[in-house]
Amino acid sequence: MQQLNYLKETPSQTAGPYVHIGLAPGAAGFEIYRQELGWDIAGPNAEGERIRVEGLVVDGAGSPIKDVLLEAWQANARGVYAHPEGGSDVEDGFRGWGRVITNFETGEWAFDTVKPGPTPGRNVGQQAPHINLWVVARGINVGLNTRIYFEDEAEANSKDPVLNLIEWERRRATLLAKRTNRDGQVVYRFDIKIQGEDETVFFDI
Amino acid sequence: MLKQGEFYQRDREWHPPALTPDYKTSVTRSPQYSLISLQNSISEVTGPVFGHNDVDPLDNDLISNYAQPGKSPIGERVILHGKVLDENGRAVPNTLVEIWQANAGGRYRHKKDTYLAPIDPNFGGCGRTLTDENGYYFFRTVKPGAYPWRNWVNSWRPAHIHMSIFGTGFAQRLITQCYFEGDPLIDRCPIVKTIPDADAISRLISRLDMNSTIPLDTIAYKFDVVLRGRRSTLFENRLEGN
Numbered sequence: 001m002q003q004l005n006y007l008k009e010t011p012s013q014t015a016g017p018y019v020h021i022g023l024a025p026g027a028a029g030f031e032i033y034r035q036e037l038g039w040d041i042a043g044p045n046a047e048g049e050r051i052r053v054e055g056l057v058v059d060g061a062g063s064p065i066k067d068v069l070l071e072a073w074q075a076n077a078r079g080v081y082a083h084p085e086g087g088s089d090v091e092d093g094f095r096g097w098g099r100v101i102t103n104f105e106t107g108e109w110a111f112d113t114v115k116p117g118p119t120p121g122r123n124v125g126q127q128a129p130h131i132n133l134w135v136v137a138r139g140i141n142v143g144l145n146t147r148i149y150f151e152d153e154a155e156a157n158s159k160d161p162v163l164n165l166i167e168w169e170r171r172r173a174t175l176l177a178k179r180t181n182r183d184g185q186v187v188y189r190f191d192i193k194i195q196g197e198d199e200t201v202f203f204d205i
Numbered sequence: 206m207l208k209q210g211e212f213y214q215r216d217r218e219w220h221p222p223a224l225t226p227d228y229k230t231s232v233t234r235s236p237q238y239s240l241i242s243l244q245n246s247i248s249e250v251t252g253p254v255f256g257h258n259d260v261d262p263l264d265n266d267l268i269s270n271y272a273q274p275g276k277s278p279i280g281e282r283v284i285l286h287g288k289v290l291d292e293n294g295r296a297v298p299n300t301l302v303e304i305w306q307a308n309a310g311g312r313y314r315h316k317k318d319t320y321l322a323p324i325d326p327n328f329g330g331c332g333r334t335l336t337d338e339n340g341y342y343f344f345r346t347v348k349p350g351a352y353p354w355r356n357w358v359n360s361w362r363p364a365h366i367h368m369s370i371f372g373t374g375f376a377q378r379l380i381t382q383c384y385f386e387g388d389p390l391i392d393r394c395p396i397v398k399t400i401p402d403a404d405a406i407s408r409l410i411s412r413l414d415m416n417s418t419i420p421l422d423t424i425a426y427k428f429d430v431v432l433r434g435r436r437s438t439l440f441e442n443r444l445e446g447n
Contacts, residue, residue, distance in 0.1 A: 006213075007292045007431045011405045012220050013382040014228075014396060015367065018315045022305025022331045022367055029316040032271055032329045034261055037301075060233035067317075073252060073375045083251035085209075097253030104317070122246040132248050134378055139230030141221035141399045143378060147248075166241055194234050204215065204240035205249045205376045 012143065015136040017067050024069065024101050038100075041072060041113040043093025048077025048117070052187045053148060053177060054110035057102065057135065060195030064107025065137055072098040072111060072148075073132040079117035087120070115150065115186075121161050128156035128163070135192065145203045148190050151176040166201055174200045210436030211245030212376045213292055221399035228395045229356055245376060250435075252375040255301045255335060264333045267306075267346035271329030278328035280309025280347030284417060284425040285383065288340045289370060292434030296340025302430075303333040303369040304344055304383075311352030311362075320352055345423065351390055363390035363397065372432040383428045384410045 020028040026036060042050075053072075057065045074096050075081045080088050082096040090096070102109045118126040131148040149157055157163055163172050177188035192200045223235035243249065263270055268277050285304070289297040307313045307330065310322035314330050328347065336342045351361050365382045372378065384391050391397055391410065400406050408431075417425035 005294070006434065007290060007294055008219060008405070008408065009215065009292060009433055010379060010381050010408055010431045011400050012379060013367075013399070013409070014231075015369075015380045016382075017317060018305065018313045019367070019380075021313060021315050021329075022303050022333075023369060025329065025331055028314060030271075030314055030329060032331060033264065033333075035259070037255070037259055060235075060237075063233075065234065071378070073248070075248075081247060081251040083254060085247065085251055087247075095253060120247055122244055127246060127248065130248070132375055134375070136380055137234065139228070139232075139234035141223060141225060141228070141231060141235075142217075143380060144236070145376075162243060162246075165243070171238075195237050199236055199238050201238070202236050202240050204217065204242045205245065 012141060014138060014141050015069060015143075017138040019067070019069050019136065020101060023099060027101050038071070038098050041074070041096065041098035041111060042076070043091065043095065045091040046076060046094045046114045047091060048114035049186065050112065051115050052110055052112050052185055053131070053190055054108065054187060055190040055192060056107050057109070057137070057192045057194065064102070065194070066102050066104050066107040068102045068107075068109065068135060068137040070100050070109060071134045072100070072113070073134070074113065074116040074130075075119050077114050077117050079119045081119070118156060125159070125161065126156070128153050128160035130160075144194070145205050146192065146200055147175055147203070148177050148188070149175050150179065150188060152179050171201050174198060209250070211250065212374060212433040212435050215433060219402060219405050221401070225395070225399040228399050231399070249376040250374040252371060252373060252377065255299070255371070257335065260301070260333055260335055265342075265344045267328065267330065267332045267344060270332065272327035276327045278308065278325045278347050280325075280328075282423040283346055283348045284343060284419070284423050285346060285366060285411065285428055286341070286343035286414075286417060286425065287427050287429040289336050289342065289430045289432065290340055291372075291432050295434075296336075296338075297372055297432055298336055298338045298340055300336050300373070301333065301371045302336060302342045303331070304346075304366050305331040306346065306349040306366040307352055309347050309350050311350035322350070322352070348385065356395060360395070361390055361393075363388045363394055368430070370430055370432065377432045379430075379432060381430070382409060385426060386410055386412050
Protein backbone atom coordinates (compact mmCIF):
# COMPACT_ATOMS: atom_id res chain seq x y z
CA MET A 1 0.00 0.00 0.00
CA GLN A 2 1.14 3.57 -0.64
CA GLN A 3 2.02 5.87 2.23
CA LEU A 4 0.02 9.03 2.89
CA ASN A 5 3.08 10.81 4.29
CA TYR A 6 1.30 13.16 6.64
CA LEU A 7 3.34 14.05 9.69
CA LYS A 8 1.86 13.44 13.14
CA GLU A 9 1.25 16.42 15.39
CA THR A 10 3.74 16.78 18.24
CA PRO A 11 2.03 15.37 21.36
CA SER A 12 1.06 17.79 24.10
CA GLN A 13 2.48 17.71 27.62
CA THR A 14 1.46 19.58 30.74
CA ALA A 15 2.74 23.14 31.14
CA GLY A 16 3.73 22.18 34.70
CA PRO A 17 3.82 24.33 37.85
CA TYR A 18 6.62 26.62 36.64
CA VAL A 19 5.01 27.76 33.38
CA HIS A 20 5.51 31.35 34.58
CA ILE A 21 9.29 31.11 34.08
CA GLY A 22 8.79 30.89 30.35
CA LEU A 23 5.59 32.79 29.76
CA ALA A 24 5.41 35.23 32.70
CA PRO A 25 8.90 35.46 34.23
CA GLY A 26 8.00 38.52 36.33
CA ALA A 27 5.52 36.39 38.24
CA ALA A 28 8.16 33.67 38.73
CA GLY A 29 10.23 36.33 40.46
CA PHE A 30 12.72 37.76 37.95
CA GLU A 31 13.01 40.36 35.20
CA ILE A 32 14.62 39.23 31.97
CA TYR A 33 12.80 40.51 28.87
CA ARG A 34 12.48 44.08 27.60
CA GLN A 35 8.75 43.41 27.46
CA GLU A 36 6.61 40.45 28.42
CA LEU A 37 3.98 39.57 25.85
CA GLY A 38 0.23 39.41 26.27
CA TRP A 39 -0.49 41.91 29.05
CA ASP A 40 -2.34 44.43 26.84
CA ILE A 41 -5.06 42.81 24.78
CA ALA A 42 -6.84 45.77 23.18
CA GLY A 43 -4.28 48.59 23.28
CA PRO A 44 -5.01 52.29 23.88
CA ASN A 45 -6.79 53.00 20.57
CA ALA A 46 -9.43 50.29 20.65
CA GLU A 47 -13.02 51.33 20.06
CA GLY A 48 -15.85 49.89 22.09
CA GLU A 49 -16.81 49.27 25.67
CA ARG A 50 -13.92 48.80 28.11
CA ILE A 51 -14.53 45.76 30.31
CA ARG A 52 -12.76 43.67 32.92
CA VAL A 53 -13.14 39.90 32.89
CA GLU A 54 -12.27 37.98 36.05
CA GLY A 55 -12.76 34.65 37.73
CA LEU A 56 -11.39 31.54 39.35
CA VAL A 57 -10.46 28.16 37.93
CA VAL A 58 -11.72 25.46 40.30
CA ASP A 59 -10.67 21.81 40.37
CA GLY A 60 -12.80 18.71 40.97
CA ALA A 61 -12.33 18.95 44.73
CA GLY A 62 -13.69 22.51 44.76
CA SER A 63 -10.32 24.20 45.30
CA PRO A 64 -9.12 27.17 43.25
CA ILE A 65 -6.22 26.26 40.96
CA LYS A 66 -3.47 28.74 41.74
CA ASP A 67 -0.94 27.90 39.06
CA VAL A 68 -3.08 28.34 35.94
CA LEU A 69 -2.14 30.28 32.84
CA LEU A 70 -4.94 31.42 30.52
CA GLU A 71 -4.73 32.87 27.04
CA ALA A 72 -7.53 34.90 25.48
CA TRP A 73 -8.17 35.44 21.76
CA GLN A 74 -10.87 37.83 20.63
CA ALA A 75 -12.10 40.12 17.87
CA ASN A 76 -12.35 43.89 18.24
CA ALA A 77 -15.62 45.76 18.86
CA ARG A 78 -16.47 45.52 15.16
CA GLY A 79 -15.95 41.75 15.14
CA VAL A 80 -12.59 41.77 13.31
CA TYR A 81 -9.67 39.56 14.37
CA ALA A 82 -6.13 41.01 14.18
CA HIS A 83 -4.97 38.41 11.67
CA PRO A 84 -4.43 38.29 7.88
CA GLU A 85 -7.72 36.38 7.58
CA GLY A 86 -9.54 38.74 9.93
CA GLY A 87 -11.40 40.48 7.12
CA SER A 88 -10.24 44.08 7.54
CA ASP A 89 -7.87 46.26 9.55
CA VAL A 90 -8.02 46.69 13.30
CA GLU A 91 -7.07 49.70 15.41
CA ASP A 92 -3.36 50.38 15.78
CA GLY A 93 -2.17 48.47 18.85
CA PHE A 94 -5.11 46.06 18.98
CA ARG A 95 -3.70 42.53 19.18
CA GLY A 96 -6.72 40.68 20.49
CA TRP A 97 -4.54 38.22 22.36
CA GLY A 98 -3.85 38.16 26.06
CA ARG A 99 -2.09 36.07 28.63
CA VAL A 100 -3.12 36.01 32.29
CA ILE A 101 -2.04 34.09 35.35
CA THR A 102 -3.74 33.45 38.63
CA ASN A 103 -2.76 35.06 41.89
CA PHE A 104 -0.58 32.47 43.71
CA GLU A 105 -2.44 33.02 47.01
CA THR A 106 -6.07 33.40 45.93
CA GLY A 107 -6.29 31.87 42.47
CA GLU A 108 -8.09 34.98 41.12
CA TRP A 109 -7.30 36.07 37.57
CA ALA A 110 -8.44 39.14 35.61
CA PHE A 111 -7.81 40.93 32.35
CA ASP A 112 -8.86 44.27 30.88
CA THR A 113 -10.04 44.48 27.30
CA VAL A 114 -12.89 45.73 25.12
CA LYS A 115 -16.08 43.79 24.57
CA PRO A 116 -15.81 41.99 21.22
CA GLY A 117 -18.40 42.38 18.48
CA PRO A 118 -20.21 39.54 16.73
CA THR A 119 -18.05 37.59 14.26
CA PRO A 120 -18.94 35.72 11.06
CA GLY A 121 -20.27 32.20 11.47
CA ARG A 122 -18.61 29.27 9.78
CA ASN A 123 -20.72 29.37 6.65
CA VAL A 124 -23.59 31.79 7.21
CA GLY A 125 -24.92 33.94 9.99
CA GLN A 126 -23.06 35.36 12.94
CA GLN A 127 -21.54 34.17 16.16
CA ALA A 128 -22.52 35.96 19.34
CA PRO A 129 -19.78 38.09 20.92
CA HIS A 130 -17.31 35.79 22.63
CA ILE A 131 -13.72 35.50 23.82
CA ASN A 132 -11.85 32.28 23.06
CA LEU A 133 -9.96 30.95 26.05
CA TRP A 134 -7.14 28.41 26.40
CA VAL A 135 -6.30 27.05 29.85
CA VAL A 136 -3.07 25.28 30.81
CA ALA A 137 -1.69 24.23 34.19
CA ARG A 138 0.03 21.52 36.15
CA GLY A 139 -2.18 18.42 35.90
CA ILE A 140 -3.73 19.46 32.56
CA ASN A 141 -2.16 17.29 29.86
CA VAL A 142 -3.63 19.08 26.83
CA GLY A 143 -4.68 22.74 27.02
CA LEU A 144 -8.44 23.15 27.51
CA ASN A 145 -10.41 25.34 25.09
CA THR A 146 -13.56 27.15 26.10
CA ARG A 147 -15.44 30.36 25.21
CA ILE A 148 -16.61 33.30 27.27
CA TYR A 149 -20.03 34.62 26.20
CA PHE A 150 -21.85 37.56 27.82
CA GLU A 151 -25.12 37.11 29.72
CA ASP A 152 -26.41 40.52 28.52
CA GLU A 153 -26.30 39.36 24.86
CA ALA A 154 -29.28 37.04 25.28
CA GLU A 155 -30.69 37.47 21.78
CA ALA A 156 -27.36 36.92 20.00
CA ASN A 157 -26.57 34.02 22.33
CA SER A 158 -29.87 32.34 21.47
CA LYS A 159 -28.82 32.25 17.80
CA ASP A 160 -25.16 31.39 18.32
CA PRO A 161 -24.19 28.29 16.30
CA VAL A 162 -21.70 27.05 18.89
CA LEU A 163 -23.93 27.46 21.95
CA ASN A 164 -26.66 25.71 20.02
CA LEU A 165 -24.38 22.72 19.42
CA ILE A 166 -24.45 21.99 23.14
CA GLU A 167 -27.19 19.42 23.47
CA TRP A 168 -27.75 20.06 27.20
CA GLU A 169 -29.26 23.54 27.42
CA ARG A 170 -28.40 23.71 31.09
CA ARG A 171 -24.69 23.38 30.31
CA ARG A 172 -24.75 26.42 27.99
CA ALA A 173 -25.05 28.61 31.09
CA THR A 174 -21.52 27.60 32.13
CA LEU A 175 -20.22 29.76 29.24
CA LEU A 176 -22.10 32.96 30.20
CA ALA A 177 -20.08 35.61 32.03
CA LYS A 178 -22.11 37.56 34.59
CA ARG A 179 -22.13 41.34 34.29
CA THR A 180 -21.67 43.60 37.30
CA ASN A 181 -20.61 47.17 37.91
CA ARG A 182 -17.82 47.99 40.34
CA ASP A 183 -16.81 51.61 40.99
CA GLY A 184 -18.06 52.60 37.56
CA GLN A 185 -16.22 49.78 35.81
CA VAL A 186 -17.99 47.01 33.91
CA VAL A 187 -16.86 43.64 35.26
CA TYR A 188 -17.77 40.22 33.89
CA ARG A 189 -17.38 37.26 36.22
CA PHE A 190 -16.40 33.97 34.56
CA ASP A 191 -15.55 31.07 36.87
CA ILE A 192 -14.28 27.88 35.26
CA LYS A 193 -15.06 24.52 36.83
CA ILE A 194 -12.72 21.92 35.45
CA GLN A 195 -14.58 18.90 36.81
CA GLY A 196 -17.77 17.87 38.55
CA GLU A 197 -20.99 19.74 39.29
CA ASP A 198 -21.62 22.59 36.80
CA GLU A 199 -18.49 21.60 34.90
CA THR A 200 -17.59 24.22 32.28
CA VAL A 201 -18.10 23.18 28.66
CA PHE A 202 -14.77 22.53 26.92
CA PHE A 203 -14.35 22.25 23.18
CA ASP A 204 -12.31 20.14 20.81
CA ILE A 205 -11.55 22.84 18.25
CA MET B 206 -16.53 32.02 4.94
CA LEU B 207 -12.98 30.90 5.61
CA LYS B 208 -10.37 31.76 3.00
CA GLN B 209 -8.75 28.39 3.59
CA GLY B 210 -10.10 25.21 5.09
CA GLU B 211 -10.12 24.18 8.70
CA PHE B 212 -7.36 22.43 10.61
CA TYR B 213 -7.13 18.66 10.48
CA GLN B 214 -8.86 17.13 13.45
CA ARG B 215 -6.57 16.67 16.41
CA ASP B 216 -5.88 12.96 17.06
CA ARG B 217 -6.96 12.71 20.69
CA GLU B 218 -5.74 9.09 20.91
CA TRP B 219 -2.23 10.26 20.05
CA HIS B 220 -2.18 13.08 22.60
CA PRO B 221 -2.42 12.23 26.29
CA PRO B 222 -5.96 11.86 27.65
CA ALA B 223 -7.04 14.31 30.36
CA LEU B 224 -7.28 11.69 33.11
CA THR B 225 -3.96 9.90 33.73
CA PRO B 226 -4.03 8.80 37.39
CA ASP B 227 -0.33 7.92 37.68
CA TYR B 228 0.24 11.63 37.15
CA LYS B 229 -1.68 12.42 40.31
CA THR B 230 -2.52 16.08 39.75
CA SER B 231 -4.53 15.14 36.65
CA VAL B 232 -7.13 13.34 38.77
CA THR B 233 -8.90 16.51 39.95
CA ARG B 234 -7.91 18.61 36.93
CA SER B 235 -9.49 16.52 34.16
CA PRO B 236 -13.01 17.21 32.83
CA GLN B 237 -15.52 14.38 33.24
CA TYR B 238 -17.80 15.40 30.38
CA SER B 239 -16.75 14.85 26.78
CA LEU B 240 -15.32 17.74 24.80
CA ILE B 241 -17.82 19.34 22.41
CA SER B 242 -16.38 19.07 18.88
CA LEU B 243 -16.43 22.27 16.82
CA GLN B 244 -15.96 22.69 13.11
CA ASN B 245 -13.56 25.59 12.77
CA SER B 246 -14.86 29.13 12.35
CA ILE B 247 -12.82 32.30 11.99
CA SER B 248 -12.39 32.24 15.78
CA GLU B 249 -10.25 29.08 15.59
CA VAL B 250 -8.30 29.53 12.34
CA THR B 251 -7.02 32.98 13.30
CA GLY B 252 -4.53 33.61 16.07
CA PRO B 253 -2.09 36.21 17.35
CA VAL B 254 0.63 37.51 15.04
CA PHE B 255 4.08 38.36 16.41
CA GLY B 256 6.90 40.35 14.88
CA HIS B 257 10.47 41.38 15.50
CA ASN B 258 9.28 44.27 17.68
CA ASP B 259 8.09 41.68 20.20
CA VAL B 260 11.30 39.68 20.55
CA ASP B 261 14.89 40.84 20.99
CA PRO B 262 17.71 39.11 19.08
CA LEU B 263 19.36 37.72 22.23
CA ASP B 264 16.14 36.39 23.75
CA ASN B 265 17.02 32.96 22.31
CA ASP B 266 20.40 32.79 24.07
CA LEU B 267 19.94 31.44 27.60
CA ILE B 268 23.72 31.33 28.08
CA SER B 269 23.89 35.12 27.95
CA ASN B 270 20.37 36.50 28.49
CA TYR B 271 20.59 36.45 32.29
CA ALA B 272 24.37 36.24 32.82
CA GLN B 273 26.37 39.00 34.46
CA PRO B 274 28.89 40.63 32.10
CA GLY B 275 31.75 38.25 31.37
CA LYS B 276 30.05 35.34 33.15
CA SER B 277 28.12 32.33 31.91
CA PRO B 278 26.02 29.65 33.56
CA ILE B 279 27.50 26.36 34.80
CA GLY B 280 26.52 23.32 32.77
CA GLU B 281 26.72 21.45 29.50
CA ARG B 282 26.55 24.02 26.69
CA VAL B 283 23.83 22.98 24.25
CA ILE B 284 22.29 24.20 21.01
CA LEU B 285 18.63 23.15 20.74
CA HIS B 286 17.39 23.63 17.21
CA GLY B 287 14.94 22.34 14.65
CA LYS B 288 12.01 23.21 12.44
CA VAL B 289 8.38 23.96 13.08
CA LEU B 290 6.34 22.18 10.40
CA ASP B 291 2.68 21.37 9.89
CA GLU B 292 1.21 17.91 9.26
CA ASN B 293 1.54 18.53 5.52
CA GLY B 294 5.28 18.96 6.00
CA ARG B 295 5.14 22.69 5.27
CA ALA B 296 7.36 25.05 7.24
CA VAL B 297 5.60 27.37 9.71
CA PRO B 298 7.50 30.67 9.34
CA ASN B 299 7.56 33.63 11.71
CA THR B 300 5.85 31.83 14.59
CA LEU B 301 6.67 32.42 18.25
CA VAL B 302 8.53 29.64 20.10
CA GLU B 303 9.07 30.05 23.84
CA ILE B 304 11.05 27.72 26.13
CA TRP B 305 11.69 27.39 29.85
CA GLN B 306 13.76 24.98 31.89
CA ALA B 307 15.64 24.23 35.11
CA ASN B 308 19.37 24.92 35.43
CA ALA B 309 22.10 22.26 35.19
CA GLY B 310 21.33 21.08 38.73
CA GLY B 311 17.59 20.72 38.20
CA ARG B 312 16.62 23.93 40.03
CA TYR B 313 14.07 26.34 38.57
CA ARG B 314 14.30 30.10 39.05
CA HIS B 315 10.75 30.26 40.43
CA LYS B 316 9.66 31.43 43.84
CA LYS B 317 7.63 28.23 44.30
CA ASP B 318 10.59 25.88 43.65
CA THR B 319 12.19 24.90 46.96
CA TYR B 320 14.50 22.09 45.75
CA LEU B 321 17.78 22.22 47.66
CA ALA B 322 19.97 22.32 44.52
CA PRO B 323 21.19 25.92 44.18
CA ILE B 324 20.10 28.68 41.83
CA ASP B 325 22.72 29.57 39.23
CA PRO B 326 23.28 33.35 39.46
CA ASN B 327 23.99 33.54 35.72
CA PHE B 328 21.01 31.52 34.50
CA GLY B 329 17.40 32.68 34.16
CA GLY B 330 15.96 29.70 32.32
CA CYS B 331 13.70 31.14 29.64
CA GLY B 332 14.05 32.06 26.00
CA ARG B 333 11.95 32.94 22.98
CA THR B 334 12.40 33.36 19.26
CA LEU B 335 10.51 33.61 15.97
CA THR B 336 11.00 30.89 13.36
CA ASP B 337 12.62 32.14 10.16
CA GLU B 338 11.08 31.94 6.68
CA ASN B 339 11.94 28.21 6.55
CA GLY B 340 10.35 27.45 9.90
CA TYR B 341 13.76 27.10 11.54
CA TYR B 342 14.50 28.06 15.15
CA PHE B 343 17.45 27.68 17.51
CA PHE B 344 18.29 28.33 21.15
CA ARG B 345 21.59 28.27 23.01
CA THR B 346 21.35 27.05 26.59
CA VAL B 347 22.75 24.62 29.14
CA LYS B 348 21.36 21.11 29.45
CA PRO B 349 18.88 21.00 32.35
CA GLY B 350 19.32 18.53 35.20
CA ALA B 351 16.78 15.97 36.40
CA TYR B 352 14.79 17.01 39.45
CA PRO B 353 12.60 15.34 42.07
CA TRP B 354 8.88 16.09 42.41
CA ARG B 355 6.12 15.10 44.77
CA ASN B 356 4.16 12.48 42.85
CA TRP B 357 5.33 9.18 44.21
CA VAL B 358 7.86 9.40 47.06
CA ASN B 359 10.78 8.89 44.68
CA SER B 360 9.73 10.50 41.40
CA TRP B 361 12.32 12.29 39.21
CA ARG B 362 11.59 14.18 36.01
CA PRO B 363 13.94 13.40 33.13
CA ALA B 364 15.98 16.33 31.83
CA HIS B 365 13.52 18.37 29.78
CA ILE B 366 12.87 21.74 28.22
CA HIS B 367 9.28 23.05 28.14
CA MET B 368 8.24 24.50 24.79
CA SER B 369 5.28 26.68 23.77
CA ILE B 370 4.43 27.16 20.07
CA PHE B 371 1.69 29.28 18.46
CA GLY B 372 1.36 28.47 14.74
CA THR B 373 -0.99 30.59 12.63
CA GLY B 374 -4.34 29.79 14.27
CA PHE B 375 -5.52 29.56 17.87
CA ALA B 376 -6.45 25.90 17.26
CA GLN B 377 -2.75 25.09 16.71
CA ARG B 378 -1.72 26.36 20.14
CA LEU B 379 0.56 23.79 21.77
CA ILE B 380 2.68 23.33 24.87
CA THR B 381 4.93 20.29 25.09
CA GLN B 382 8.21 19.08 26.60
CA CYS B 383 11.46 18.17 24.85
CA TYR B 384 13.50 15.27 26.29
CA PHE B 385 17.04 14.15 25.50
CA GLU B 386 18.14 11.00 23.69
CA GLY B 387 19.25 8.15 25.93
CA ASP B 388 17.93 9.47 29.26
CA PRO B 389 16.98 6.41 31.38
CA LEU B 390 14.43 8.48 33.35
CA ILE B 391 12.20 8.94 30.29
CA ASP B 392 10.72 5.43 30.53
CA ARG B 393 10.01 5.86 34.25
CA CYS B 394 8.24 9.21 34.15
CA PRO B 395 4.45 9.29 34.70
CA ILE B 396 4.20 12.62 32.86
CA VAL B 397 5.92 11.15 29.80
CA LYS B 398 3.67 8.10 30.14
CA THR B 399 0.49 10.17 30.06
CA ILE B 400 1.07 9.64 26.32
CA PRO B 401 -0.25 6.16 25.54
CA ASP B 402 1.66 5.49 22.31
CA ALA B 403 5.41 4.70 22.40
CA ASP B 404 5.83 6.11 18.89
CA ALA B 405 4.22 9.38 20.04
CA ILE B 406 6.61 9.53 23.01
CA SER B 407 9.56 9.10 20.66
CA ARG B 408 8.54 12.34 18.90
CA LEU B 409 9.37 14.24 22.10
CA ILE B 410 12.94 12.95 22.37
CA SER B 411 15.51 15.27 20.79
CA ARG B 412 18.43 13.63 18.99
CA LEU B 413 22.10 14.30 19.52
CA ASP B 414 23.09 16.16 16.32
CA MET B 415 26.85 15.97 15.90
CA ASN B 416 26.71 17.81 12.58
CA SER B 417 25.35 20.91 14.29
CA THR B 418 27.72 21.06 17.23
CA ILE B 419 30.37 23.78 17.45
CA PRO B 420 33.62 21.85 18.00
CA LEU B 421 35.38 22.66 21.27
CA ASP B 422 32.43 24.90 22.22
CA THR B 423 28.79 23.64 22.26
CA ILE B 424 27.05 20.30 21.66
CA ALA B 425 23.73 20.17 19.75
CA TYR B 426 20.35 18.44 19.88
CA LYS B 427 17.72 18.55 17.15
CA PHE B 428 14.02 18.84 17.97
CA ASP B 429 11.41 19.32 15.25
CA VAL B 430 7.86 20.34 16.14
CA VAL B 431 4.77 19.45 14.09
CA LEU B 432 1.61 21.56 14.32
CA ARG B 433 -1.81 20.74 12.89
CA GLY B 434 -2.15 20.91 9.12
CA ARG B 435 -4.93 22.68 7.25
CA ARG B 436 -7.28 21.45 4.56
CA SER B 437 -7.40 22.91 1.09
CA THR B 438 -10.63 24.78 0.31
CA LEU B 439 -11.52 22.40 -2.51
CA PHE B 440 -14.44 20.62 -0.90
CA GLU B 441 -14.72 22.77 2.17
CA ASN B 442 -17.67 25.07 1.62
CA ARG B 443 -20.87 24.08 -0.04
CA LEU B 444 -22.47 26.61 -2.32
CA GLU B 445 -24.86 28.90 -0.53
CA GLY B 446 -28.27 27.33 -0.17
CA ASN B 447 -27.08 23.74 -0.61
